[in-house]
Amino acid sequence: MSAVPAEQATEPAAAPADRTLRHSISEVSARTGLTTHTLRWYERIGLLDPIDRSHAGRRLYSDRDLERLAFLGRLRLTGMPVADMLRYVELVRAGDHTVEGRRDLLVAHRDEVRQKIADLHATLAVLDRKIDLYSGKKQNT
Amino acid sequence: MSAVPAEQATEPAAAPADRTLRHSISEVSARTGLTTHTLRWYERIGLLDPIDRSHAGRRLYSDRDLERLAFLGRLRLTGMPVADMLRYVELVRAGDHTVEGRRDLLVAHRDEVRQKIADLHATLAVLDRKIDLYSGKKQNT
DNA sequence: TATCGAGTTGGAGTGCACTCCAAGCAAGCA
DNA sequence: TGCTTGCTTGGAGTGCACTCCAACTCGATA
Structure with a gap:
């Protein structure tokens, strides 16, 4: 969102009924693995654009929000700082x-x-060796 | 250390001159990438056995300490909690x-x-795709 | 109509892993 | 002899990323 210009708030009719489905915060939490706390926090700090609300003030996440979250979740999961x-x-x-x-x-x-993958593989080798030793014979360190 | 029993403090002569070399904290810091703060903290919380001291009270790390630290460093680097x-x-x-x-x-x-490696590879694919898109054409999200 | 569950808010609190501070001391050099 | 460097200590402080709290509101159900 917001990279494609001019698509702000209301666009009442004639839309192709694609981005129409809306998801509650608990649903989004279940799908993304982020807690509802974290979802609200991400929005507060500006990681998410302001999420649409129901007339009662509840968040209604669009599919597009979910896509954004999926990508952000990948970045986070792989160690990118929130900043x-x-x-x-x-x-x-x-x-x-x-x-x-x-x-x-x-x-x-x-x-x-890529660097992390390399580090993990190197450690995997060390772990394999040590686990083998532990499995076969008594050994130190 | 401490897995091989009976090798405590002094062992004056006739040793094969292997574990004899001692390293200052700054040297160990440079080798392991851990700060001197962290090295002292690891010792304080018991991750390291008490390090030998010079007569002036300075830490003298043995090669065995370095080995232990190298392994602990790998664990830490790959996300194992200190606990x-x-x-x-x-x-x-x-x-x-x-x-x-x-x-x-x-x-x-x-x-x-292994799970981390899988996550990282999956993200790598996403990043490759997005970077290609950014390199070739203008694109959203 | 009462109450329940799921949501809302701003702000405070938590856990982890360091990271720094202040005061002090010993060795080496000018 | 004095200064600098590199270390020592216990304890306090920091930064990050959440995580929780209290008080409140709405919509749906019994």
């Missing part, structure tokens, strides 16, 4: 001229993800 | 009869490491 995620969504919000900055940010994160 | 690391070293300290418990702990961590 960096915020920088990213602010670039998205700022418009098409920030595409390069966004790419740079994601490329940097990809490098870190 | 779990502590459980592990306490098992080591407790003696040979805890070998099974140690193995279980490491096996559990290995499972988590």
Whole structure:
């Protein structure tokens, strides 16, 4: 959202009934694995654009919100700090001229993800060796 | 240390000059990537056995300490909580009869490491796709 | 109509893993 | 002899990412 210009609040009729389904916060929590606390917090700090509300004030997440959350969830899960995620969504919000900055940010994160994978594999080897030793014979450290 | 019994403080002569070299805290910090603060803290909370001291009270890390630290560093780097690391070293300290418990702990961590690798790879795919899109054309989210 | 469950808010609190501080001391060098 | 460097200590402080609380509101059900 907000990267495609001009699509703000109301757009009453004639829409292709795609983005029409709305999801409660508990439903979104169940789907994303984020707690309702975290979902509200993400919105508060600006990671999510203000979520639509029912006339009673309850959040109604769109499918598009879910997509955004799925991506943010991946970034978070792979260790991107919330502050960096915020920088990213602010670039998205700022418009098409920030595409390069966004790419740079994601490329940097990809490098870190690759590094993490390498670290994990190296540790996996160490663990395999140690577990073998523990399984076969008594051994130290 | 402490898994191999009887090797406490002094052992003056005739040793094979292996475990004789001693390292200052700053040297260990440089080698392990842990800050001196963290090294002292690890010792304080019991992750490390009490480190030998010079007559002036300064820490002198043995090669064996470095080995222990290297392994602990790997565990930490791959996301094991410090509390779990502590459980592990306490098992080591407790003696040979805890070998099974140690193995279980490491096996559990290995499972988590594998899960992390899977998550990271999945995210890598998402990042690759998005970066391609950003590199080629303007695109949203 | 009463009450229940699921949601709302701003702000305070928590847990983890460090990280820093202030005061002090010993060794080496000018 | 004095200064600098690198270390020592216990305890306090920090930053991050949530996580919880109290008080409240709405809509649906019995």
